[in-house]
Amino acid sequence: MEPNDTIPAAPEGPAPVPPAPAEEPSAADAPVRRRPRGRTTLIIAAAALLGIAGGAAAGYGVQAERAPTPLAALSQPGLGYPAKPGSADPAPLTAAQDRRVRTDGDLRKLLVDRPKGAKKTLTDELGLDDGWQPLDQYAETYYEDPHFMFESLSELDLRRVASVAWRQGEHRETGVQLLQFRSGDRNGAAEHFGDQLMYMPWDKDGAGNPGDPVKGSREGRYFLYPVERKAGYLPSYRARALAVRGDIVLDINIFDTVPIGKKDIRTLAERQLERL
Numbered sequence: 001m002e003p004n005d006t007i008p009a010a011p012e013g014p015a016p017v018p019p020a021p022a023e024e025p026s027a028a029d030a031p032v033r034r035r036p037r038g039r040t041t042l043i044i045a046a047a048a049l050l051g052i053a054g055g056a057a058a059g060y061g062v063q064a065e066r067a068p069t070p071l072a073a074l075s076q077p078g079l080g081y082p083a084k085p086g087s088a089d090p091a092p093l094t095a096a097q098d099r100r101v102r103t104d105g106d107l108r109k110l111l112v113d114r115p116k117g118a119k120k121t122l123t124d125e126l127g128l129d130d131g132w133q134p135l136d137q138y139a140e141t142y143y144e145d146p147h148f149m150f151e152s153l154s155e156l157d158l159r160r161v162a163s164v165a166w167r168q169g170e171h172r173e174t175g176v177q178l179l180q181f182r183s184g185d186r187n188g189a190a191e192h193f194g195d196q197l198m199y200m201p202w203d204k205d206g207a208g209n210p211g212d213p214v215k216g217s218r219e220g221r222y223f224l225y226p227v228e229r230k231a232g233y234l235p236s237y238r239a240r241a242l243a244v245r246g247d248i249v250l251d252i253n254i255f256d257t258v259p260i261g262k263k264d265i266r267t268l269a270e271r272q273l274e275r276l
Contacts, residue, residue: 103248103276107162107178108132112272118166121173133163138177142253144205152195156188157181159247171234172256176272179249193244196251197221200242207240214266216273217243220250222265241269245276 103110108131114120121129135153138161139146159182165175181188200206200223207223214220220243228236234257241252252269254260 103180103246107160107180107248108164110275111162111164111178112176112268112275114164114166115168118168118174121165121167129163129165131162131164133161133177135161138163138179141175142251153179153192156186156192157184158188158192170257172254172260174254174268175252176268177251178276179251181247181249183247187247189244189247189249193219193242193249196242196249200240212262212266214241214243214269214273216270217245219244220269220273222252222262222269224260224262224265227259239265241265243269243273245273248276250276 111131135158136146136150139149139153143149159180162178162180163175165173167173179189179192181192197219200221201208201210207225209223211221211223214222220241222241223239225238225240228238230236237256237258237260239254239260239262241250243250250269250272252265252272254265254268
């Protein structure tokens with residue numbers, strides 16, 4: 001054989017068998033397709049809504065075809081209106097009826113008069129008291145923490161303090177103050193009055209009791225303090241009355257070395273309220 005002649009190689013093994021075609025899945029083996037959630041609920045809701053709407057329409061139709069029912073007769077033969085319409089602008093109050101006219105004027109004129117036989121205080125005798133009491137003097141005289149009270153009353157927009165004081169007997173001293181606040185976003189009179197009433201029953205600087213109501217005032221009260229005793233000093237008794245009327249707070253204090261009767265502070269507070 002010549003070198004260029006090619007001898008075909010004998011097959012090494014049997015020829016490969018082509019794979020059998022895959023069987024198509026049967027209907028039983030196919031995955032089950034689920035119904036989307038919520039469809040049943042929407043169908044029921046729509047049916048209910050249609051039922052309600054249909055019922056309302058049917059009821060309206062039945063009611064519209066009925067004859068109108070007459071209303072019941074009025075309990076009175078005529079209406080309670082005046083024969084002639086009233087005036088659009090009511091007549092203004094007189095000066096005697098308008099409390100604001102009095103309180104915006106000279107507030108000192110509304111202070112209670114000194115009792116007969118009462119003596120003037122030392123400042124009166126020296127000619128230093130004109131009936132107007134500075135805020136710092138008021139806070140210094142009646143409060144344990146005058147700096148705090150000065151700031152508190154200033155924040156509440158205190159306008160002025162009218163004051164009258166007198167002495168009776170050997171040691172009794174009485175002071176009456178009318179605190180007037182300006183009008184604004186805050187009701188300073190009501191806030192100050194409420195703060196004073198709140199601490200009186202329980203605070204160490206208060207009276208230690210809820211007090212008694214002042215006649216002629218919705219929330220006004222008067223208090224008797226427990227006696228204070230210090231070595232080398234006479235006992236100290238105190239009574240106080242508080243009330244509010246409009247933009248004015250009434251504050252009355254009585255000090256003595258003997259017990260103070262409830263009638264003394266109560267009647268004085270009632271007399272002062274009558275003038276407001």
